[in-house]
Amino acid sequence: AQSVTQPDIHITVSEGASLELRCNYSYGATPYLFWYVQSPGQGLQLLLKYFSGDTLVQGIKGFEAEFKRSQSSFNLRKPSVHWSDAAEYFCAVGASGTYKYIFGTGTRLKVLA
């Protein structure tokens, strides 16, 4: 069965520090992979996506993610975190031929000043 695992429920980093949020997926074929961010009381905003090609994808707000097929991972990174990055981050997998996303349980990011 398809699944997405975000092992870290909460992460706290200091402003200016680097960030890596982990995402592991289980899917038989090549998945479509997404990272979304959700601020309190808001909907989800797309940060970046991977469909095919270059395994390192760049997104908005200075985020990037790397698709590693051998590790079934799609980790999100940012070299220097800003206080405004505090939010909840969701990894999702979609698949060709189906129309639904499967989401991870989310990682809540706290940024210390």
Place this chain on the structure above:
Amino acid sequence: KAGVTQTPRYLIKTRGQQVTLSCSPISGHRSVSWYQQTPGQGLQFLFEYFSETQRNKGNFPGRFSGRQFSNSRSEMNVSTLELGDSALYLCASSLRLAGDTQYFGPGTRLTVL
């Protein structure tokens, strides 16, 4: 281009009542998906519509239903509300089928008393 809009943004109902939520997709998008988000279960797929046809359905009881109109606007209905239906209901639209990028609306916060 305007984003996905959802109405109403907030709703309070009592057990046993029914509710209808509305979603207007991004202009030109023909696919609309609905998700339920709760603290305990995270984001769960409800159903997806494309060209007025339900293409996929999640594991929710028959009390949850939806439809899509010829202008791609979608509604979801929940009958005989239960306390556990309290959640943020998110709508997402996409241009095409099959794993295309989904863009989310701000959600409707439903509280069942």
